[in-house]
Amino acid sequence: MIAYIIRRLLYMIPIILGVALLIFCLFTFFGDDPVRVALGQHASPDAIANLQHLWGLDKPIYLQFIDFLKQIVTFDYGVSFSTGQKLSDMFMEGAFVSLSLTAPPFVFGIFISISIALILAYYRDSFIDHMARFIIIMSMSISYLVYIISLQYVLAYELDLFPIMGYEPGLESITYLFLPWLIIVIVALGPNTRIFRTLFLEETSADYVRTARAKGAGEARVLFKHVLKNALIPIITNTVVAIPFLILGAFLMERFFSIPGIGAMIITAINEGDFPVLKGMTMIIAIMYSFFNLLTDVLYSFVDPRVKLS
Amino acid sequence: MDKLFVKKSRLMLLFIPLSLFLSGCPWGKKTSAELVGLREGKKVFTYYRTSDPKSLDPMRQFDAASGNIIQQVYDTLLEYEYLVRPYTLKPYMLEKMPVATNAELTEYTLTLRKGIYFTDDACFKDGKGREVNSDDMIYMLKRFADANVNAQSYFLLKGMVLGMDEYRAQTEKLSGQTINYDSLDITGVKKIDRYSISLTLTSPNLLFLYAFAASPLSVVPREAVEKYGDDFAWKPVGTGPFILQSFGKGQTIILRKNPNFFDTYPTVADKEFESQGLLKNAGQKLPLLDLIYIHSIPEAQPRMLKFRRGEIDWVAVDRDNFTKMATKNSDGTFTLKERYSKSYSLYAEPALSMSYLAINLKDPFLGKHTLVRKAIAKAIDRDLTIDLLFNGRAEKLGTIVPLTIAGNEHDISHTPLTYDPEGAKKLLIKAGFPDGKGLPEFTIEYRGTTADSRRNFELLRANLSDVGIKVKSNLQTFAAYLKTMDSSKYEIAEGAWRADYPDAENFYQLLYGPNAAPGPNNSNFDNAEYNSLYEKIRYMQNSPERYASFKRMAEIIDEEVPIILLYNPIAVGLQQKWVKNFNRNMMMDVPFKYMDIDVKQKLEALDDRVHN
Numbered sequence: 001m002i003a004y005i006i007r008r009l010l011y012m013i014p015i016i017l018g019v020a021l022l023i024f025c026l027f028t029f030f031g032d033d034p035v036r037v038a039l040g041q042h043a044s045p046d047a048i049a050n051l052q053h054l055w056g057l058d059k060p061i062y063l064q065f066i067d068f069l070k071q072i073v074t075f076d077y078g079v080s081f082s083t084g085q086k087l088s089d090m091f092m093e094g095a096f097v098s099l100s101l102t103a104p105p106f107v108f109g110i111f112i113s114i115s116i117a118l119i120l121a122y123y124r125d126s127f128i129d130h131m132a133r134f135i136i137i138m139s140m141s142i143s144y145l146v147y148i149i150s151l152q153y154v155l156a157y158e159l160d161l162f163p164i165m166g167y168e169p170g171l172e173s174i175t176y177l178f179l180p181w182l183i184i185v186i187v188a189l190g191p192n193t194r195i196f197r198t199l200f201l202e203e204t205s206a207d208y209v210r211t212a213r214a215k216g217a218g219e220a221r222v223l224f225k226h227v228l229k230n231a232l233i234p235i236i237t238n239t240v241v242a243i244p245f246l247i248l249g250a251f252l253m254e255r256f257f258s259i260p261g262i263g264a265m266i267i268t269a270i271n272e273g274d275f276p277v278l279k280g281m282t283m284i285i286a287i288m289y290s291f292f293n294l295l296t297d298v299l300y301s302f303v304d305p306r307v308k309l310s
Numbered sequence: 311m312d313k314l315f316v317k318k319s320r321l322m323l324l325f326i327p328l329s330l331f332l333s334g335c336p337w338g339k340k341t342s343a344e345l346v347g348l349r350e351g352k353k354v355f356t357y358y359r360t361s362d363p364k365s366l367d368p369m370r371q372f373d374a375a376s377g378n379i380i381q382q383v384y385d386t387l388l389e390y391e392y393l394v395r396p397y398t399l400k401p402y403m404l405e406k407m408p409v410a411t412n413a414e415l416t417e418y419t420l421t422l423r424k425g426i427y428f429t430d431d432a433c434f435k436d437g438k439g440r441e442v443n444s445d446d447m448i449y450m451l452k453r454f455a456d457a458n459v460n461a462q463s464y465f466l467l468k469g470m471v472l473g474m475d476e477y478r479a480q481t482e483k484l485s486g487q488t489i490n491y492d493s494l495d496i497t498g499v500k501k502i503d504r505y506s507i508s509l510t511l512t513s514p515n516l517l518f519l520y521a522f523a524a525s526p527l528s529v530v531p532r533e534a535v536e537k538y539g540d541d542f543a544w545k546p547v548g549t550g551p552f553i554l555q556s557f558g559k560g561q562t563i564i565l566r567k568n569p570n571f572f573d574t575y576p577t578v579a580d581k582e583f584e585s586q587g588l589l590k591n592a593g594q595k596l597p598l599l600d601l602i603y604i605h606s607i608p609e610a611q612p613r614m615l616k617f618r619r620g621e622i623d624w625v626a627v628d629r630d631n632f633t634k635m636a637t638k639n640s641d642g643t644f645t646l647k648e649r650y651s652k653s654y655s656l657y658a659e660p661a662l663s664m665s666y667l668a669i670n671l672k673d674p675f676l677g678k679h680t681l682v683r684k685a686i687a688k689a690i691d692r693d694l695t696i697d698l699l700f701n702g703r704a705e706k707l708g709t710i711v712p713l714t715i716a717g718n719e720h721d722i723s724h725t726p727l728t729y730d731p732e733g734a735k736k737l738l739i740k741a742g743f744p745d746g747k748g749l750p751e752f753t754i755e756y757r758g759t760t761a762d763s764r765r766n767f768e769l770l771r772a773n774l775s776d777v778g779i780k781v782k783s784n785l786q787t788f789a790a791y792l793k794t795m796d797s798s799k800y801e802i803a804e805g806a807w808r809a810d811y812p813d814a815e816n817f818y819q820l821l822y823g824p825n826a827a828p829g830p831n832n833s834n835f836d837n838a839e840y841n842s843l844y845e846k847i848r849y850m851q852n853s854p855e856r857y858a859s860f861k862r863m864a865e866i867i868d869e870e871v872p873i874i875l876l877y878n879p880i881a882v883g884l885q886q887k888w889v890k891n892f893n894r895n896m897m898m899d900v901p902f903k904y905m906d907i908d909v910k911q912k913l914e915a916l917d918d919r920v921h922n
Contacts, residue, residue: 032787032788032789032790032793033789033792033793034789036789036792036793036796037788037789037792038461038462039461039462040788040792043792043796043828044465044468044828044829045828047461047462047464047465048828050457050461050482051461051462053482053485054458054461054485082364083362083364083365083543084364084365084370084540084543090559093559097560149611152611152612152615153611153615156615157615157618157619163342164612164615164616164619164621165605165607165612165616166562166605167560167561168561168562169558169561255608255609256609256611256612257612258560258605258606258607258608258609258612259560260558260559260560260561260606261560264560264608265559268361268362273789
């Protein structure tokens with residue numbers, strides 16, 4: 001397995017290089033000019049030249065790309081054009097906040113979805129199943145924004161159950177995160193339950209399930225001992241691959257609840273043409289995505305001993 | 311049913327509502343720090359920001375979000391009268407307004423008020439803030455002119471102070487190095503004594519005074535800059551009315567009162583403001599508030615919800631909320647609907663900005679067809695657009711100058727071009743394009759891709775098609791728009807300008823020939839008479855003679871139509887009834903130092919709103 005992991009890590013080098021080249025070209029040749037964005041209508045040729053020099057944008061393109069590669073290798077993505085803050089500091093601050101917003105409801109939501117999906121699989125094609133599927137499809141048809149706006153209005157403003165918005169570092173943050181967590185769980189419940197239910201039902205028609213039933217195993221034993229275990233592979237794929245995106249936060253949630261995570265940071269960077277932030281974030285997420293893909297493969301072998309990594 | 315399943319599924323069914331309840335339980339709510347402060351009798355003001363400051367180093371920023379905080383912590387040599395219109399400069403850190411001391415009107419002496427102290431900080435000897443002196447003024451000017459520090463606001467003094475441009479060029483050569491300001495001097499800046507410096511201008515000019523009221527020219531202590539290095543951007547040490555207590559990106563900014571602040575409440579006010587009771591605190595030591603909480607709230611819904619709950623004291627009103635809460639009267643004033651008027655007060659003040667359509671005179675067709683340009687101007691129904699797009703929150707512009715700046719259309723009795731579709735049709739016939747036949751389809755460049763830009767364009771298209779002029783839109787990002795403007799490869803473009811300082815010159819310069827693209831004159835208008843009038847008014851004080859020149863310049867704009875004047879937006883907002891001394895001064899976005907609150911009234915109202 002170690003040889004497999006090393007080989008996969010080596011494969012990642014050309015992938016990351018390719019991603020770096022793509023990101024660099026996109027921002028350099030097709031993106032807006034950050035100097036023009038910063039100077040706005042007060043740009044004079046000498047002010048433009050001065051700022052280009054300060055930001056290193058007057059260097060030849062190949063040197064700028066080499067600098068970008070150096071940043072990737074050293075994990076030092078320089079400073080934000082707009083605030084002068086170190087990107088590594090910004091990332092660390094923002095990532096923790098984003099994770100505190102998205103990770104708890106993510107884990108929670110999956111657990112609840114698996115639970116409901118198992119129940120629905122057990123009661124498949126019954127009234128409960130039909131009703132649940134109807135509610136799930138209805139809940140999936142409503143926009144994320146509607147959940148945020150309406151729940152913020154009703155639960156926080158009208159019923160005064162939660163603070164309307166805000167964030168404080170440390171444990172104090174929990175006060176402000178309750179409502180966003182609740183919304184994330186509710187929004188994710190529909191799609192997750194639907195997928196997991198389908199996965200469980202697919203498994204229940206497999207030969208080994210029929211054999212287990214023929215041997216007299218009860219329905220609960222079949223579901224919890226056999227179906228759940230075998231359905232874990234696609235569940236893990238769905239779940240682990242989504243983890244890097246948790247760091248990105250939930251853009252809308254961060255904006256509406258004023259939570260200073262990576263999502264809010266990226267929106268600000270887009271508005272201000274802050275390319276070091278955008279390039280850095282995109283690269284970090286690309287690298288993380290590659291790693292988590294590898295992690296998914298490794299986890300397969302633990303969940304299902306039949307999967308051999310070679 | 312299978313016993314194992316029943317047992318497990320019951321557990322799960324119990325777990326689902328339980329977990330939903332736990333994640334949403336109300337015992338997550340706590341008493342806010344603001345409320346705790348109010349209950350202790352402190353004057354706590356709560357406000358919001360829509361974006362974060364980029365830097366709190368005055369010389370390194372030039373955006374509103376940073377400027378609004380910098381104004382609270384640092385001070386400038388001059389500032390604007392709070393309760394006087396048109397906007398007028400007055401001495402602030404200076405003892406008196408600078409007056410020319412030589413016959414050429416180029417020499418000025420700047421003398422500081424005595425007894426202004428920096429706030430206590432570890433950067434000073436024994437941690438005690440020292441008195442501000444003339445060396446601080448020289449340091450401020452050198453740092454402002456340093457190309458490695460100030461990339462954005464140097465235009466405020468560019469070409470005005472003797473030797474400053476040369477000094478900046480030298481700092482540019484030393485890029486990447488720490489510059490020793492002691493070894494580099496600006497020829498036109500000299501120390502006279504402990505409190506005074508002399509300033510020599512390159513030519514007679516009164517506009518330089520406005521720069522000394524702008525936040526990039528705030529006085530900063532050298533000790534703090536040298537001690538904190540890059541961190542100085544987030545560790546402000548100033549002389550201002552407030553001290554930064556806490557700051558975090560996207561988090562609440564807390565400012566606390568500076569007990570040693572040097573200024574007092576104004577004693578001069580326009581009659582209108584005096585009658586509103588805004589001089590009640592005249593002469594009183596400032597600031598009046600103890601604490602200010604500034605929450606980061608980028609979205610309109612939570613902002614309005616917090617305001618209605620009483621958790622924010624003052625809020626700007628967007629279009630949707632304006633329609634819901636207020637109405638525009640036939641005389642142009644605004645009234646809050648009865649349901650809201652018991653709790654809130656409404657303010658409306660013309661912004662120091664204007665919007666227009668620029669016509670590129672370098673365009674081979676539009677550049678030579680003045681009558682077509684004039685026909686476009688006459689075909690636009692600006693009243694309709696103000697009603698439909700702004701809900702009445704704008705005024706038509708007759709000249710290039712916004713309505714609260716001296717020299718505006720009323721001051722110079724200018725008769726502007728009006729909506730006249732029949733006149734537009736006649737002009738097209740005269741130009742040889744009856745009903746628009748033979749005219750190309752023009753493209754209008756927009757500086758945004760929002761729904762507002764689209765709606766704006768649709769109304770414009772409808773107006774112009776009524777007279778036979780066909781147009782299409784090109785909606786683009788602001789940066790792409792700026793690039794298009796710089797290249798002068800466009801026909802018609804949306805434009806807007808916000809005053810850098812409240813002088814008509816700042817708007818008339820938009821059509822000065824030498825300012826052509828990539829300068830602010832995007833129309834590339836170059837008219838000899840206009841240019842010579844501009845050069846004359848540039849350094850004049852407001853007077854009948856200056857106004858006569860403005861009038862002629864306004865006439866030239868109407869005759870040549872290099873731009874089509876559209877609107878002067880009106881800033882509308884709400885404040886809670888317990889807020890005192892509020893005046894919407896556009897040169898002072900957040901006048902916290904003058905503001906006050908009635909703590910008892912606020913606490914009662916908060917209690918009432920939460921429980922009802």
